[in-house]
Amino acid sequence: MSTQTTPPPAMQKALPPGRYGFFDLVRSEWTKIRTVRSTMWTIGVTIVLGIGIGALVCALTRSHWSSQNIGQRVSFDAPATSLIGLLFAQFAIGILGVLVISAEYSTGTIRATFSAAPNRSRVFAAKIVVFGVLSFIVAELTSFVAFFLGQFLLSSPATHATLSSPGAFRAVFGGGLFVCILGLIGMGLGTIIRHTAGAISAFVGILLVLPIITAALPNQLSQDVRKFMPDRIGVDVLTTNGQHVGAFSPWVGLLILCVYAVVLLVIGASMLEKRDA
Amino acid sequence: MIEAKGLSKHYGAKRAVEQLSFTVRPGVVTGFLGPNGSGKSTTMRMIMGLDTPSAGDVTVKGKHFKNLQWPLREVGALLEAKAIHPGRSARAHLMMLAQTNHLSNARVDELLELVGLSAVANKRAGKFSLGMGQRLGIAAALLGDPEILLFDEPVNGLDPDGIRWVRNLLKGLAREGRTVFVSSHLMSEMALTADEVVIIGRGKLISQTSIEDLLSQSTENFVRVRSPEAAKLKAALELQGAVVAVEDDGSLSVRGANEVAIGELAAKLPVVLHELAPQSASLEEAFMELTEDSIEYHGTTTGGPINSTGAKS
Numbered sequence: 001m002s003t004q005t006t007p008p009p010a011m012q013k014a015l016p017p018g019r020y021g022f023f024d025l026v027r028s029e030w031t032k033i034r035t036v037r038s039t040m041w042t043i044g045v046t047i048v049l050g051i052g053i054g055a056l057v058c059a060l061t062r063s064h065w066s067s068q069n070i071g072q073r074v075s076f077d078a079p080a081t082s083l084i085g086l087l088f089a090q091f092a093i094g095i096l097g098v099l100v101i102s103a104e105y106s107t108g109t110i111r112a113t114f115s116a117a118p119n120r121s122r123v124f125a126a127k128i129v130v131f132g133v134l135s136f137i138v139a140e141l142t143s144f145v146a147f148f149l150g151q152f153l154l155s156s157p158a159t160h161a162t163l164s165s166p167g168a169f170r171a172v173f174g175g176g177l178f179v180c181i182l183g184l185i186g187m188g189l190g191t192i193i194r195h196t197a198g199a200i201s202a203f204v205g206i207l208l209v210l211p212i213i214t215a216a217l218p219n220q221l222s223q224d225v226r227k228f229m230p231d232r233i234g235v236d237v238l239t240t241n242g243q244h245v246g247a248f249s250p251w252v253g254l255l256i257l258c259v260y261a262v263v264l265l266v267i268g269a270s271m272l273e274k275r276d277a
Numbered sequence: 278m279i280e281a282k283g284l285s286k287h288y289g290a291k292r293a294v295e296q297l298s299f300t301v302r303p304g305v306v307t308g309f310l311g312p313n314g315s316g317k318s319t320t321m322r323m324i325m326g327l328d329t330p331s332a333g334d335v336t337v338k339g340k341h342f343k344n345l346q347w348p349l350r351e352v353g354a355l356l357e358a359k360a361i362h363p364g365r366s367a368r369a370h371l372m373m374l375a376q377t378n379h380l381s382n383a384r385v386d387e388l389l390e391l392v393g394l395s396a397v398a399n400k401r402a403g404k405f406s407l408g409m410g411q412r413l414g415i416a417a418a419l420l421g422d423p424e425i426l427l428f429d430e431p432v433n434g435l436d437p438d439g440i441r442w443v444r445n446l447l448k449g450l451a452r453e454g455r456t457v458f459v460s461s462h463l464m465s466e467m468a469l470t471a472d473e474v475v476i477i478g479r480g481k482l483i484s485q486t487s488i489e490d491l492l493s494q495s496t497e498n499f500v501r502v503r504s505p506e507a508a509k510l511k512a513a514l515e516l517q518g519a520v521v522a523v524e525d526d527g528s529l530s531v532r533g534a535n536e537v538a539i540g541e542l543a544a545k546l547p548v549v550l551h552e553l554a555p556q557s558a559s560l561e562e563a564f565m566e567l568t569e570d571s572i573e574y575h576g577t578t579t580g581g582p583i584n585s586t587g588a589k590s
């Protein structure tokens with residue numbers, strides 16, 4: 001029929017030595033995270049809630065200071081009050097943590113990613129590094145600014161603190177860590193659940209619904225379980241007036257949260273390896 | 278070179294791909310043909326290491342995809358579903374891919390130019406038309422200048438101009454000695470693009486052949502003969518082992534003897550011929566014939582009354 005031409009010789013491409021590296025993946029993940037709007041939104045909300053709510057409460061406390069009784073004035077926790085917004089900011093950072101992985105699944109980007117870099121664990125590690133560092137910086141920045149702004153607004157005669165006041169530095173730095181670790185917990189949930197809405201629901205459920213359920217347990221059991229809840233641990237990290245609600249010291253509490261994050265991320269990583277993308 | 282050996286993928290009870298073995302060689306465009314749901318996309322995902330085979334094995338350049346040193350520089354793929362974040366710009370999408378394999382941003386701009394997306398490079402991909410999305414996917418596949426290329430339904434959503442562009446692109450890539458594997462459920466498209474075809478139905482290999490052999494193998498190839506002495510000719514042909522059918526208009530459809538043999542026989546008899554016309558099946562017909570038994574999702578054009586018993590499904 002037609003003239004059968006012999007195919008051309010197979011292409012022999014010269015490749016650079018070695019193989020694609022971890023730092024290449026970190027750069028790629030950084031490009032990914034900074035080029036979607038949801039990152040800007042969630043970080044913006046994290047900062048605004050984290051700083052704004054504490055500032056508002058501090059300003060109101062200052063203006064109502066004279067109407068407070070002695071007991072209230074003495075037990076007033078100036079650092080914790082300025083950092084109260086972190087307990088709201090944790091939801092925004094958690095949503096970003098969920099999105100950095102779940103959005104890859106919902107949009108199908110994960111297939112493009114794994115087609116370019118099939119070593120899934122390495123990609124995931126790069127993602128954790130990028131999100132972890134970003135959320136650490138955002139959370140600490142939020143926490144420190146919230147503290148200084150809050151203390152400024154709590155000027156005399158209201159009680160106010162400096163970083164060298166007892167427990168203040170721990171509350172500020174620990175508060176930032178708390179928010180950062182919750183972001184990583186969100187990321188772990190996002191990796192395991194893969195669906196954005198499902199993972200966000202799980203995240204909110206753990207922080208808001210689980211405490212309500214455990215509160216309904218018989219008294220002693222309830223106390224035993226409640227102290228392991230992230231919300232309790234978070235409140236204790238911020239508290240500097242000795243009125244702790246849980247049973248763990250702030251640093252032990254943060255360590256427990258780290259264990260949660262690591263466990264979720266490790267489960268997520270193993271599922272990421274096994275499941276079809 | 279892509280090699281599949283006994284490749285299988287089961288989703289629960291569903292056997293999406295079953296014992297598939299084929300070889301895709303460099304220097305030619307190899308079409309991957311099969312009706313809807315026959316397992317083409319699933320096979321491509323397994324080649325790319327995205328789905329794990331239930332059994333069997335598939336390698337590129339003799340390695341599992343996961344073990345390639347520079348995956349994006351060695352294998353490029355345009356997969357079926359859009360794999361792009363709608364909020365990310367075309368440039369950012371290509372950049373994040375390029376960076377994984379240490380490719381430069383200049384390379385990204387080169388590709389945007391090549392696929393004609395430079396003007397919209399910074400627009401959010403979610404605003405792209407189907408065709409523009411497809412072009413972005415093709416740019417991603419070509420980003421690493423790979424030796425091996427996979428395209429799952431690349432002309433989907435493209436206008437005639439775009440279709441011609443893809444066709445020439447694929448041929449050009451093969452001419453450079455690359456391995457080009459492209460899926461389609463349209464035989465007519467493959468006829469214009471591919472040199473070889475791997476045909477599957479219900480996840481199983483039906484045939485791997487060149488386009489030319491596919492045509493000549495088809496039983497739909499016959500010779501139409503008209504003669505005032507049709508009966509005499511028919512008898513003589515049948516004696517020689519040909520299969521002859523008399524059509525409504527009195528012409529003969531001869532299978533099993535070509536126009537040369539028929540003409541010589543007619544001269545020998547002799548009988549007068551009014552027409553001697555080889556009819557080659559279109560590739561579409563050849564394809565239909567091969568996959569007839571393996572089509573899962575039939576559409577019906579003549580639906581019976583809705584409440585009739587034994588309704589078609």
Ligand SMILES: Nc1ncnc2c1ncn2[C@@H]1O[C@H](COP(=O)(O)OP(=O)(O)OP(=O)(O)O)[C@@H](O)[C@H]1O
Nearest residue numbers: 288291293311312313314315316317318319320462
């Ligand atoms: N993740 C999955 N889970 C369950 N079944 C699946 C999955 N992916 C594919 N299938 C099934 O496997 C079969 C093959 O699907 P596949 O998408 O590979 O076909 P295809 O040849 O690409 O079809 P098309 O021409 O329509 O693109 C189909 O019946 C499909 O429903």
Ligand SMILES: [Mg+2]
Nearest residue numbers: 317318357429
């Ligand atoms: Mg398909």
